[in-house]
Amino acid sequence: MLGLIAFLGTxxxxxxxxxxxxxxxxxxSGAETKAAGTAxxxxxxxxxxxxxxxxGTAPKPQKIDMSQDPACKGTNTAENIVANGSDLANVxxxxxxxxxxxxxxxxxxxxxxxxxxxxYHPHVLGVMVxxxxxxxxxxxxxxxxxxxxxxxxxxxxxxxxxxxxxxxSFARQxxxxxxxCNQHPWMKMYVNVVKSPFFAVTDKDGKYEIxxxxxxxxxxxxxxxxxxxxxxxxxxxxxxxxxxxFTFGGxxxxxx
Numbered sequence: 001m002l003g004l005i006a007f008l009g010t011x012x013x014x015x016x017x018x019x020x021x022x023x024x025x026x027x028x029s030g031a032e033t034k035a036a037g038t039a040x041x042x043x044x045x046x047x048x049x050x051x052x053x054x055x056g057t058a059p060k061p062q063k064i065d066m067s068q069d070p071a072c073k074g075t076n077t078a079e080n081i082v083a084n085g086s087d088l089a090n091v092x093x094x095x096x097x098x099x100x101x102x103x104x105x106x107x108x109x110x111x112x113x114x115x116x117x118x119x120y121h122p123h124v125l126g127v128m129v130x131x132x133x134x135x136x137x138x139x140x141x142x143x144x145x146x147x148x149x150x151x152x153x154x155x156x157x158x159x160x161x162x163x164x165x166x167x168x169s170f171a172r173q174x175x176x177x178x179x180x181c182n183q184h185p186w187m188k189m190y191v192n193v194v195k196s197p198f199f200a201v202t203d204k205d206g207k208y209e210i211x212x213x214x215x216x217x218x219x220x221x222x223x224x225x226x227x228x229x230x231x232x233x234x235x236x237x238x239x240x241x242x243x244x245x246f247t248f249g250g251x252x253x254x255x256x
Contacts, residue, residue, distance in 0.1 A: 036103075036105065037102075037103050037104045037105035038102040038103050038104070040102075040212070040214045041214070042212075043238075043239075044214065044215055044238035044239065045211070045212045045213055045214060045238075045239070046213045046214075046215060046236035046237065046238065046239060046240040046241065046242070047209065047210065047211050047212075047213070047236075047240070047241045047242075048209075048210045048213060048218075048220065048234055048236065048241075048242050048243075048244055049207070049208060049209040049210070049241070049242075049243055049244075050093075050207070050208060050243050050244040050245045050246065051087065051202075051205070051206045051207050051208075051245050051246075052087070052088045052091045052093070052202045052206045052207075052208065052222055052224075052245070052246045052247075052248065053086045053087065053088060053206060053245065053246070053247045053248070054081070054083045054086050054087075054088045054247075054248055054249045055086070055247050055248065055249045056249050058081060058083035058086075058088075058249075059081055061077035061078055061079075061081075061082070062077065062078040062080075063075055063076075063077060063078075064076040064077060064078055064186045066118055066184070066186065068184075069118065069141055069183075069184060071118070071139055071140045071141035072117070072118035072139075072141065072184065073117060073118070076117070076118070076119065076186065078186070079119075079123045079188075080225055080226050081224075081226055081227070082123075082204075084204050084205060084206070086206075087202075087204070087205045087206030087207075088202060088206045088224065088248060089202050089203060089204045089205075089206060090122075090123050090124040090201060090202065090224070090225070091124075091201065091202040091206075091208070091222050091223065091224045091246070091248075092124055092126060092175070092176070092190070092192045092199065092200075092201055092222070092223045092224075093199065093200050093201070093202065093208045093210065093220060093221070093222045093223075093246075094126070094175075094192065094194050094196075094198060094199035094200075094210075094220070094221060095196060095198040095199070095210065095213070095218050095219070095220060096218075096219045096220065096221040096231065097218065097219040098216055098217050098218035098219055099196055099198070099216075099218075102196070102214075103195075104128070104195065104196050104197055106128055106129065106130040106131055107128055107131045107197075108132070109131075109132075110131075110132035110133060110134045110167070111125065111127050111131060111132070111133050111134070112133075112134050112135075112136060112165075113125065113133060113134070113135045113136065113179075113189070113191075114136045114138055115135070115136065115137045115138060115139055115143050115145075115159075115181070115187070116138040116139060117139070118139060118141070118181075118184050118186075118187060119187060120179065120181075120187055120188070120189035122189070122201065123188075123189050123190070124189065124190050124192070124201050124225070125189065125190070125191050125192065125201070126191075126192045126194065126199040126200070126201055127169075127170065127191065127192070127193055127194075128193070128194060128195065128196070128197060129170065129171065129172065129173055129193055129194070129195050130169050130170075130171065131169060131170075132167060132168075132169055133167070133168045133169060133170070133191075134165040134166070134167055135159065135165055135166040135167075135168065136165050137159045137160070137161060137162065137163055138162075139161060140161050140162075141161060141183070142158060142159065142160050142161060142183060143158070143159050143181050143183055143184065143187070144156065144157070144158050144159070144181050144182035144183045145157055145159060145166065145179065145181060146179065146180050146181065146182050147177060147178070147179045147191065148177075148178050148179075148180065149170075149174055149177045149178075150174060150177075151172045151173070151174045152170045152171060152172050152174055152177065152193065153171070155168070156182065170191065170193040172193065173193050173194055173195050174191075174192070174193045175192050175193075175194075175221075175223055175229075176190045176192060176223055176225060177190060177191045177192065177193060178190060179191060190225055192223070197212065198210050198212070198213055213236055215236055215237055215238045215240070216235070216236065217233070217234075217235045218233070218234050218235070218236070219231055219232070219233055220232045220233075220234055220244055222246040222248075224248055227248040227249060230246050230248065232244050232246065
């Protein structure tokens with residue numbers, strides 16, 4: 001009888017000692033058991049590229065007065081629409097649909113967000129779900145990084161000058177997730193969190209390129225922070241290269 005009582009006590013004690021996992025721990029545990037990425041034959045992959053244009057006369061960049069903080073060097077310009085002539089920079093282009101139930105390995109290499117000149121570099125960023133993001137402060141002033149997501153966890157952290165990087169990741173897909181600095185209200189950027197590696201951000205010439213696509217029928221979406229999203233259909237054959245161009249602010253989009 002004494003042995004049975006001791007056994008039951010041990011079982012109850014073990015049950016009481018189990019700690020319920022937090023939602024973050026559950027997400028982490030799920031990530032650890034995630035299936036390996038779907039294999040794609042590298043001998044069949046295709047490329048989609050193109051240029052994003054602004055139709056008409058782009059608005060002049062708004063001047064920003066940063067004199068409230070001497071470390072921010074006077075004036076700057078807003079980045080909400082950056083056009084080099086008719087070429088539109090900072091547009092996020094990604095494969096929105098067509099990948100089916102394929103899964104993809106999460107990159108282990110961290111993507112960097114740098115705060116320099118009291119601006120975020122880059123202004124628009126693409127990362128995969130769960131990919132490490134390192135946030136660096138290269139300025140001689142304190143920043144306060146504050147993402148305001150709809151689907152991901154909101155956080156708000158201060159980072160002194162030249163401090164150690166802040167290491168983060170995003171657990172759910174979300175397009176144009178805003179990030180601001182509570183210390184410097186003009187500082188804004190956008191993080192795009194997606195489930196596949198098939199995305200790009202247009203450069204100063206409005207160009208983008210998405211490589212490694214398996215053959216198939218896809219929906220591409222191009223998103224600009226002020227001008228919204230546009231979608232285009234594209235079909236790629238093995239070893240194919242297709243050009244899909246987008247136009248914002250006027251007659252619409254075109255692709256071939």
